[in-house]
Amino acid sequence: MLRRVxxxxxxxxxxxxxxxxxxxxxxxxxxxxxxxLQDLWVAGEIAxxxxxxxxxxxxxxxxxxxxxxxxxxRSEAEGLARxxxxxxxxxxxxxxxxxxxxxxxxxxxxxxxxxxxxxxFQEFMRLKQKLEAEGLFDPARKRPLPRWxxxxxxxxxxxxxxxxxxxxxxSRRYPLVEVxxxxxxxxxxxxxxxxxxxxxxxxxxxxVLLVRGGGSMEDLWAFNTExxxxxxxxxxxxxxxxxxxxxxxxxxxxxxxxxxxTPSAAAEVATPxxxxxxxxxxxxxxxxxxxxxxxxxxxxxxxxxxRAALAAQAPQARLAGARQRLDEMAGxxxxxxxxxxxxxxxxxxxxxxxxxxxxxxxxxxxxxxxxRLSADGALVRSVGQVSPGxxxxxxxxxxxxxxxxxxxxxxxxEG
Amino acid sequence: xxxxxxxxxxxxxxxxxxxxxxxxxxxQGELPLEDSLRLFxxxxxxxxRCNQLLDEAExxxxxxxxxxxxxxxxxxxxxxxx
Numbered sequence: 001m002l003r004r005v006x007x008x009x010x011x012x013x014x015x016x017x018x019x020x021x022x023x024x025x026x027x028x029x030x031x032x033x034x035x036x037l038q039d040l041w042v043a044g045e046i047a048x049x050x051x052x053x054x055x056x057x058x059x060x061x062x063x064x065x066x067x068x069x070x071x072x073x074r075s076e077a078e079g080l081a082r083x084x085x086x087x088x089x090x091x092x093x094x095x096x097x098x099x100x101x102x103x104x105x106x107x108x109x110x111x112x113x114x115x116x117x118x119x120x121f122q123e124f125m126r127l128k129q130k131l132e133a134e135g136l137f138d139p140a141r142k143r144p145l146p147r148w149x150x151x152x153x154x155x156x157x158x159x160x161x162x163x164x165x166x167x168x169x170x171s172r173r174y175p176l177v178e179v180x181x182x183x184x185x186x187x188x189x190x191x192x193x194x195x196x197x198x199x200x201x202x203x204x205x206x207x208v209l210l211v212r213g214g215g216s217m218e219d220l221w222a223f224n225t226e227x228x229x230x231x232x233x234x235x236x237x238x239x240x241x242x243x244x245x246x247x248x249x250x251x252x253x254x255x256x257x258x259x260x261x262t263p264s265a266a267a268e269v270a271t272p273x274x275x276x277x278x279x280x281x282x283x284x285x286x287x288x289x290x291x292x293x294x295x296x297x298x299x300x301x302x303x304x305x306x307r308a309a310l311a312a313q314a315p316q317a318r319l320a321g322a323r324q325r326l327d328e329m330a331g332x333x334x335x336x337x338x339x340x341x342x343x344x345x346x347x348x349x350x351x352x353x354x355x356x357x358x359x360x361x362x363x364x365x366x367x368x369x370x371x372r373l374s375a376d377g378a379l380v381r382s383v384g385q386v387s388p389g390x391x392x393x394x395x396x397x398x399x400x401x402x403x404x405x406x407x408x409x410x411x412x413x414e415g
Numbered sequence: 416x417x418x419x420x421x422x423x424x425x426x427x428x429x430x431x432x433x434x435x436x437x438x439x440x441x442x443q444g445e446l447p448l449e450d451s452l453r454l455f456x457x458x459x460x461x462x463x464r465c466n467q468l469l470d471e472a473e474x475x476x477x478x479x480x481x482x483x484x485x486x487x488x489x490x491x492x493x494x495x496x497x
Contacts, residue, residue: 148428158478167474167494175472176427181492182479201479201487274469277431281469284434285462291441292455299448 021100028098031105037096042068042107043115046088051077059084061092061107069106070094076110081216089115113217120217124224128251131226136233137254143238145258145270146206151178152270153205153237155198158183162211162242162263169267174274180205186212191222196231205237207270210252211263214245223252232256242266364397371395374402383408419457422464430468434461 031037044061051057055074060067070092084090094109131137152170156162158181170177184198185191202208210232212223222228223243232239232255241256242263253259260266311317364370371380374391392403422430437458441451478492
């Protein structure tokens with residue numbers, strides 16, 4: 001019989017025989033393959049809560065007639081704002097799967113909230129859509145934060161940890177500011193109106209921090225009210241919100257000019273850090289010194305060049321130059337003078353020769369004589385010049401001698 | 416800039432931004448010696464002023480309190496010690 005079954009199984013004609021482990025794994029895969037079961041909320045009442053030494057939380061969710069096994073791993077349990085208690089009506093978020101060793105399917109929960117919070121969430125979404133449609137969350141409305149705030153408004157509870165955190169951060173980062181606390185209760189029925197009023201009361205601030213420490217969705221609810229959201233949008237100074245924890249999503253955040261995840265982060269976002277500034281000042285000081293030294297060097301170089309140019313223009317230099325030019329000119333003059341002299345000498349010789357050729361000496365050589373009156377040296381050209389007995393000088397080609405006129409004929413006309 | 420204030424009259428923002436502007440100006444390197452020296456000396460004084468403000472500053476704390484006429488007055492306040 002057994003042999004026949006296995007033969008049929010080999011032929012694929014017989015149903016498969018499962019082991020419990022195979023079956024549990026298969027069911028687990030089925031559940032995990034259904035996306036609707038992997039991200040769901042279940043509402044119910046907590047029963048049989050236990051937290052053994054492992055730190056994991058085990059409980060059942062019951063609706064009175066049916067039970068659902070639930071587990072919250074220690075890592076998730078540690079992140080819960082508050083531990084659930086037996087009998088509480090809650091909503092639990094998680095995914096469905098199978099504990100294979102026990103053959104039990106259960107909800108592996110990661111979030112848990114009190115039942116009423118689901119309604120709050122609906123209210124939140126409704127209001128968010130309404131204000132969004134009005135343009136209250138429009139990115140174009142967001143104002144830039146000033147780089148150098150002088151007066152920082154803080155809207156929060158005067159006794160909360162949020163204020164302490166903000167003041168710590170501000171005095172560490174940028175203690176140059178004046179902090180103006182506009183105190184207000186941040187939870188409870190009166191909170192929305194009080195927060196809105198505290199925001200409006202701040203004057204002449206460069207930036208406003210709207211902060212509150214972490215809490216349940218109910219604790220933070222005031223910051224989800226229309227009144228507070230509108231007051232944030234209407235603030236004269238840009239608003240930085242830092243409400244609750246990183247994961248909290250708050251309507252006031254959407255209306256704020258800048259959203260920070262926590263109160264401390266809001267203070268950081270709103271101010272420069274003095275350590276960064278000290279570094280920046282150090283760099284500026286170095287740049288300043290470098291620029292000055294560069295400038296001085298450039299000027300010194302310019303000075304050297306100017307001095308050289310100036311030296312070239314100095315009187316001594318100019319005198320020396322002039323002197324040299326003068327020497328050169330004198331040299332040139334002497335040269336040309338000599339040149340001209342030698343030229344003249346040649347001319348004189350030529351002239352002398354010409355003179356010689358046409359001169360009276362040449363004529364005297366031919367036997368003529370020049371006769372002058374001794375008394376005044378006048379050349380005798382006419383007998384009328386000579387009176388009897390007059391002394392005469394007679395010049396012939398090679399010298400002269402004295403003579404005396406002995407007889408003077410009467411003047412005769414010559415032609 | 417026509418009549419520069421003494422550095423110790425400036426707040427941090429003024430001193431810091433003037434220092435930045437002045438470094439840029441000096442880096443352009445077109446000023447005569449005397450002006451360059453003046454900028455350099457002023458820059459050093461401004462940096463000193465900035466550091467002094469950062470080192471010595473202490474948070475000033477004020478608090479709004481309602482007055483009789485429905486408005487608010489500002490008063491000094493001390494955070495509660497932990």
